[in-house]
Amino acid sequence: MDGSDIRIYELRRMDLKGATIIDGFPSVGLVSSIAANYLIKVLNLQHIGIMDSEQFPTVSLIRGNEPLNPVRIYAGEKGRRGDQIVAFISEFQPPANLIRPIAKAMVEWAVEQRCRMIVSPEGLIVDPELRDSADISDLVFGIASTVRARELLKQHSIESFEEGVISGVAGVLLNEGRKRDFDVATLLAEAHPDFPDARAAALVLEVIDRILLGIDFDAKPLFEEAQRIEEHIKEIQKQAVGGGRDKEIPRPPMYG
Amino acid sequence: MDGSDIRIYELRRMDLKGATIIDGFPSVGLVSSIAANYLIKVLNLQHIGIMDSEQFPTVSLIRGNEPLNPVRIYAGEKGRRGDQIVAFISEFQPPANLIRPIAKAMVEWAVEQRCRMIVSPEGLIVDPELRDSADISDLVFGIASTVRARELLKQHSIESFEEGVISGVAGVLLNEGRKRDFDVATLLAEAHPDFPDARAAALVLEVIDRILLGIDFDAKPLFEEAQRIEEHIKEIQKQAVGGGRDKEIPRPPMYG
Amino acid sequence: MDGSDIRIYELRRMDLKGATIIDGFPSVGLVSSIAANYLIKVLNLQHIGIMDSEQFPTVSLIRGNEPLNPVRIYAGEKGRRGDQIVAFISEFQPPANLIRPIAKAMVEWAVEQRCRMIVSPEGLIVDPELRDSADISDLVFGIASTVRARELLKQHSIESFEEGVISGVAGVLLNEGRKRDFDVATLLAEAHPDFPDARAAALVLEVIDRILLGIDFDAKPLFEEAQRIEEHIKEIQKQAVGGGRDKEIPRPPMYG
Amino acid sequence: MDGSDIRIYELRRMDLKGATIIDGFPSVGLVSSIAANYLIKVLNLQHIGIMDSEQFPTVSLIRGNEPLNPVRIYAGEKGRRGDQIVAFISEFQPPANLIRPIAKAMVEWAVEQRCRMIVSPEGLIVDPELRDSADISDLVFGIASTVRARELLKQHSIESFEEGVISGVAGVLLNEGRKRDFDVATLLAEAHPDFPDARAAALVLEVIDRILLGIDFDAKPLFEEAQRIEEHIKEIQKQAVGGGRDKEIPRPPMYG
């Protein structure tokens, strides 16, 4: 299994040269999901493709009477400042064996499309013992795969992330970026691990806005987005409206 | 494993251009199974093929002194209104790893045969808390893979299914339909998850009749079908008449 | 894994055109094993081949100072009436994942050798509740893969098996026979699931004799065969005479 | 997995035409290991090759300041009577899935090298109940794959092993020998399953000597060999001198 199983299908062709990709695969505090969903709404990004694999969940998500794949790609028009945004959104947490193939497929696609950079919004879980001694609750830390991208973070006065471990899709994206000399940056804000943390997402988005967009920033929709996601989680856990053939529902293996 | 393991064998060649496929893989309340079996009887569909895989159960079902594969395809003649019906019937609940390959094989076969549409009858489990506030017990909801198919549902005044999750074979059929621009529709009626729900199947069949067939509709055989399926389930669970070599029967692994 | 792993090796070439194969893979009450072993003795069938697979048990069975593979093929000379008999004998119960490949390999080999038919002797477990109302203890039921073979069973006044499930090797043989239009028949007699049932085997053999052989039939050796098999089972379970390297014997994984 | 994973590497080329191979893979009472190690010492066999597989243990055994693979091949010069001896020694008990590929690789290599025969020394566990009625404690039983080899055993008055089961590498060697008409013999002496049984090894070696070597036979080193092996087992179980990176030693999965 060398990632060949992960495929990206384009539903609509679009010139993405120079665009920045937001990695919306679930992170600590769902910071990435909230941020990516917010950008899709605010920037009115269009559904242009899906990522699919034999090993992804066998579900169709229904939103506004449309069936959706669990992993989707959205993209916007090129902005005035050339800052075109592409967002990957995943409604499910990839299991360990899919993390590397997913990240590799993202980087490969980014290179093919001649995109400029991949940005992973991330939550930072701070050791309660350390939290008292150093208040970092308002800071966004950055780490990048190349000297070029580290320079960019420094130009925008983003605190550098010196020592630690980045795991999951964001971690592999950094390693792949370094290996292939492609710009990948992770932006980290302190987040609560147990629920969707809109405050952390707002901090990261503010930095994304500063680097890439330069638009007016309204935090309110973020908190609504975090709340919406929380409700969706509850909904999915409590009920199976429209859910057919769930494993949870006992049914005889053979009938006739 | 990319679905190549699932094969469709045609026992009898038939022109299926423009036909509508009913997905009879087990759903909530076995709505799909009851509906598909009913159509096979009422429309006198003929057994024209089987779906097979190395991973399907190693059983032969005996019905009327004939051995049958657990997953079968039935088809009828072209109707006056051109509404030829094809039904997939599965006597077993596919495990998670077979759901995607089964759904993909159905869509591929449908495209090859130049069929018009796939329809999945589905049961809808309603959260008891919600049930009081909104009585949906008489409604059939619809969701479709393409703008074209959504338009068709709207023309026949079928309630649109706005938000939720469709899992299993029906969910993958919707996603594949969207990806390949093939018409797939799921029709959902409130169903009881614990037993074969003939009432829900009748509601869905009434809609299928309205869209596709326009024939007189007699609900009685449905309830008989639901009862027959329930008895078969009990029979299979309680006894193993004609059953040979079941895992449940303790036998020494090696003798001589 | 598409069955390619199962191989049949011929130790001795023989013309088997028109022969009937007895499937001796373990069935309920070991009806198949008793019947096949009986025919090997009575008809003096010769060991002509083996079926082998990377996944078969790693044992050699010693009988009369000769090492034997766990799955073997025996064949007799063409009879006066042309009813040449071939028997497959397996000393082990195939696990679920080998059932389909074994059955497919048998049918393929039967077609290659231009054999006439495959017959599976089977035990029928009757629900105790049903047993009182309908005494079937002296009946043999038959089910066949083709119209042709069903006609044959009818000509010999064999009770038809109307509804039920045939699982295991016999079940897949029926399905494959139907798919490939090859004659496969299962003959079922009520059998006790917990021990080798010589009485059931005698009933099935009497039918095989009637259809195929027309020789005088002596039931006594059958009961001896059933007893011999029972003793072998006990022997294998209690002791490991000549058994080397069993998993049950604790030995250090590494020594020196 | 069809055995292609097992490879034999020759460290030194040698003419082995007509040689007899002693199968030293662990048997009941380690009869095979004691016998093979004894022959290596007494006949001064040289280390000529290794058997290797991706699935063999990842260890190097250090003996006399030399690193050794866990499975090795030793060979001697051609004797006066032409009885050249080759020994396979394995320091580990092969798991179930490797038994067949190992035995097949041995037979294939034996055929390629034009060796004469493979001999497996084996321990025989006797049912305590049977032991009283028939004292077999001084007997060596033999079973062989071909009529030719059975004749050889008879010529040397070796008791024939009539009924039973030979499992593991020795069992598959017998089956493969029969299938390929290659001479394979198993020599069995009653052995204790719980510790290395030098007495049983001495009995089997006496027979090997009688058939193949005709040299003077000194039993004492055998008991020393059995004791040495027992000590090695204890040593490996109790300590890990020189052992690095054992699974048993708890170490953090990630550090830095």
Next chain:
Amino acid sequence: MDGSDIRIYELRRMDLKGATIIDGFPSVGLVSSIAANYLIKVLNLQHIGIMDSEQFPTVSLIRGNEPLNPVRIYAGEKGRRGDQIVAFISEFQPPANLIRPIAKAMVEWAVEQRCRMIVSPEGLIVDPELRDSADISDLVFGIASTVRARELLKQHSIESFEEGVISGVAGVLLNEGRKRDFDVATLLAEAHPDFPDARAAALVLEVIDRILLGIDFDAKPLFEEAQRIEEHIKEIQKQAVGGGRDKEIPRPPMYG
């Protein structure tokens, strides 16, 4: 899986002909890790490549604001005495199924680069019972794959390691070295299995220095390195600063 999954990527080309490779995969007491990290610092080795596999952990280690792969290769300039050093560093303990492919990839790469030798620093766990009778706490033992390398160890008066077991990457390196006639040496010092043992690493480094480098040796940084590693272990175990998407953090499998 024959090791083809393990790949070495060179970030920077360098002539490594005649260089000695230090195997820094985790050993008992992390002797190898401490020694390799020390050499990287003292000799100012440069990060020239990574070893990667689909099965390596999906993490990026952040050190000094740079993202690092978990397995890395460092190399120095050719020394006055020609003793160029290459170090493999792994931040994770390879699971059993990766040990052989990793060791094989190292040897293959060493041969390709025309390196001179591979040296594995190892910890030796001594049986407490034996420790009293023979004090080996100041000794370094050596074992090598070839006569040539054993001669080298003898020239430098390194105690020979006579009997034992070397497991893990170091064990397979010795076996592969012997098979391919490539010089591999393991240097063992008594180490504590439960924590990073700087004292053992100092002993082994002193020997490496004597054989290869002939530079002044300052033990102090070693103890600092051991302490640093210990702190990193605690840090990783206690917190997940910068850690995103850890399995330990409970998050819903599907949301939206």
